[in-house]
Amino acid sequence: MRHTKNNYAFIDSQNVNLGIRELGWRLDFRRFRIYLREKYHVRKAYLFLGYIPQYEKLYESLRDSGYVLIFKEVFVGGENPIKGNCDAELVLRAMIDYAMYDKALVATGDGDFACLIKYLYMQNKLGHLLIPSQKVCSGFLRRAAGEKLIWMENLKDKLSYK
Secondary structure, three states, rough: OOOOOEEEEEHHHHHHHHHHHHHOOOEEHHHHHHHHHHHEEEEEEEEEEEHHHHHHHHHHHHHHOEEEEEEEEEOOOOOEEEEOOOOOHHHHHHHHHHHHOOEEEEEOOHHHHHHHHHHHOOOOEEEEEEEEOOOHOOHHHHHHHHHHHEHHHHHHHEEEEE
16 A cells, blocks of 8 residues: 655745745746645645735635635734734644644744744654745854755746745
């Protein structure tokens, strides 16, 4: 009997989206989900994002593309008008589901995730760390991921809107 890989993806949507946009292109999330399934055997892909009611059609489209959406309450006000930091939720979900996946793929450039990446790496549970670009990559992440690091900036032809 052939063993089927059971990998999960944990995606920091704000970091990935903004990092890719800084490169001058837009990530096609539908194509990204297909890429994760076909290339890395990702069965479940969590997308962590702040909830804003007027984007409900976008959320429905993301669900239809195969993502499991994990929302963070959004803070509105102050100098930064919208803030929905999902770091703790991503780390918590990766640990809650730890026994359910073979490998974790994490997509972010945020150095706050270095401890999670290092732990997954040391436990041989890190499939890959996908970082939007070298411009927005934490040195802590580079060291924690070792050879498991993939630059999303090199995937423009496969993952950008056409």
